[in-house]
Amino acid sequence: MSAAHRATVLAAFGRQFWIRNENGDERSAVTRGRNTDVVAGDRVEWRDLGGGQAVIERVLPRANLLRRSDLHRTKTLAANLDAAAVVISGTPPFSEELLLRVLIAAEREGIECRLVATKADVAGSIESIEPRLAVYEALGYPVHRIAAKDRPAQAIAGLSPVLAGRSTLLLGQSGMGKSTLVNLLAPGAAMATRAISEALQTGRHTTTFCRAFDLPASGRLIDSPGFQTFGLAHLSASEIEHGMREFQPLLGRCRYHNCSHRHEPGCAIRAAVGAGGAGGIDPRRHALYVQIRDQAPAPR
Numbered sequence: 001m002s003a004a005h006r007a008t009v010l011a012a013f014g015r016q017f018w019i020r021n022e023n024g025d026e027r028s029a030v031t032r033g034r035n036t037d038v039v040a041g042d043r044v045e046w047r048d049l050g051g052g053q054a055v056i057e058r059v060l061p062r063a064n065l066l067r068r069s070d071l072h073r074t075k076t077l078a079a080n081l082d083a084a085a086v087v088i089s090g091t092p093p094f095s096e097e098l099l100l101r102v103l104i105a106a107e108r109e110g111i112e113c114r115l116v117a118t119k120a121d122v123a124g125s126i127e128s129i130e131p132r133l134a135v136y137e138a139l140g141y142p143v144h145r146i147a148a149k150d151r152p153a154q155a156i157a158g159l160s161p162v163l164a165g166r167s168t169l170l171l172g173q174s175g176m177g178k179s180t181l182v183n184l185l186a187p188g189a190a191m192a193t194r195a196i197s198e199a200l201q202t203g204r205h206t207t208t209f210c211r212a213f214d215l216p217a218s219g220r221l222i223d224s225p226g227f228q229t230f231g232l233a234h235l236s237a238s239e240i241e242h243g244m245r246e247f248q249p250l251l252g253r254c255r256y257h258n259c260s261h262r263h264e265p266g267c268a269i270r271a272a273v274g275a276g277g278a279g280g281i282d283p284r285r286h287a288l289y290v291q292i293r294d295q296a297p298a299p300r
Contacts, residue, residue, distance in 0.1 A: 087172030104243030
């Protein structure tokens with residue numbers, strides 16, 4: 001049997017994968033049996049089976065793994081991330097509930113997040129969501145306001161420094177302008193997408209699976225399919241509340257140890273809702289938290 005080699009997974013589609021070896025060569029690979037627990041960003045060991053066939057033997061330990069889930073299925077997105085960038089827009093309006101779900105999942109994995117507000121060239125788009133952007137900036141989430149189509153050079157100049165030398169997952173609802181942004185930041189993305197799709201025989205050139213692209217200076221951008229749901233069934237109620245940055249300093253201060261922060265007396269979280277200044281909690285985020293927690297699985 002041939003010696004094991006190491007590689008990075010650039011794309012994953014079912015049991016088919018596109019990997020880059022340590023010497024920079026790229027090729028397709030499969031996994032043994034029914035194992036499909038391999039995602040973009042994974043570091044793996046693989047063996048050459050001859051005849052152009054490669055098989056992934058094992059996944060090396062991960063620094064983190066971002067995923068979404070419902071009661072029946074878990075969708076793994078990418079691993080070993082330095083950061084995640086969530087693309088939002090005021091045209092069409094983004095879902096703040098979906099944004100919050102993404103941020104909670106990333107917070108649980110210790111993944112740094114930033115927001116990219118697109119379509120700044122569309123009249124009223126940024127202005128319509130500016131009050132909400134200010135809330136997230138106050139929580140420490142960097143916000144980039146860009147016009148990828150009308151002011152591409154400015155968009156590149158604003159984003160390139162924070163993407164350089166890092167592995168960043170790009171997420172967003174459908175219609176937010178994510179594909180335009182990928183093609184702007186990674187000029188070879190369209191060509192690479194066709195090559196990967198043909199090699200994996202997916203027959204699809206749209207973003208139906210996660211794939212990584214090299215950035216011109218340095219770093220890697222992992223594009224992901226647009227989503228309309230982002231389940232957190234893999235997180236407990238405790239993990240969800242710890243995913244709320246503004247809750248963290250107040251957790252453990254409620255009268256009841258199992259406080260749900262909805263209606264209990266002596267709740268430190270509820271007392272801070274609507275309070276101005278440092279330590280105050282935005283009412284909209286608290287209401288969305290309650291909505292998300294109500295859908296959380298039973299305590300584990």
